[in-house]
Amino acid sequence: xxxxxPGQVVEIIDAERQLxxxxxxxVRRVINIGLVDDEGVEVGDWVxxxxxxxxxxINEEExxxxxxxxxxxxxxxxxxxxxxxxxxxx
Numbered sequence: 001x002x003x004x005x006p007g008q009v010v011e012i013i014d015a016e017r018q019l020x021x022x023x024x025x026x027v028r029r030v031i032n033i034g035l036v037d038d039e040g041v042e043v044g045d046w047v048x049x050x051x052x053x054x055x056x057x058i059n060e061e062e063x064x065x066x067x068x069x070x071x072x073x074x075x076x077x078x079x080x081x082x083x084x085x086x087x088x089x090x
Contacts, residue, residue, distance in 0.1 A: 003050070003070065003076065003077065003080045004048045004049060004050040004055055005024050005025070005048070005049050005050075005066075005067075005070065005080060005081075006046055006047070006048055006049070006058060006063035006064075006066050006067055007022035007023060007024035007031065007046070007047055007048075007049045007054075008022060008023050008044065008045070008046050008063070009022050009041055009042065009043055009045045009046075009047060009054075010022060010023050010028065010043060012033075012041075012042075012043060013030060018032055018033050019031070019032060019033070020033045020041065020054070022047065022049060022054070024049060024081065025067065027081055029052075029085065030052075031047075031049055031052055031053065031054055032052060032053045033047070033054045034053070035053055035055060036054045036055070036056060036057055039056075039057050041054065041057065045057055046058050046059065046060055046062070046063040048066075
């Protein structure tokens with residue numbers, strides 16, 4: 001199952017290459033913010049991440065609500081977190 005998971009931007013790593021570091025339920029990894037860069041992504045913003053790309057900006061309330069629902073899914077969510085932890089965009 002492929003899920004889009006909320007993550008919070010914790011660092012802009014390379015603005016020119018549109019790379020940022022996001023925290024997704026304790027997993028920190030590099031993501032591409034090119035698809036939402038026109039929205040002005042900054043440290044502290046929440047984004048919806050799918051296969052290493054930020055797909056859209058969301059507010060914190062929506063992020064927390066979505067994370068709560070995803071946690072209820074159980075195994076599929078845990079698998080997605082494991083895959084996220086094992087992948088990289090460099």
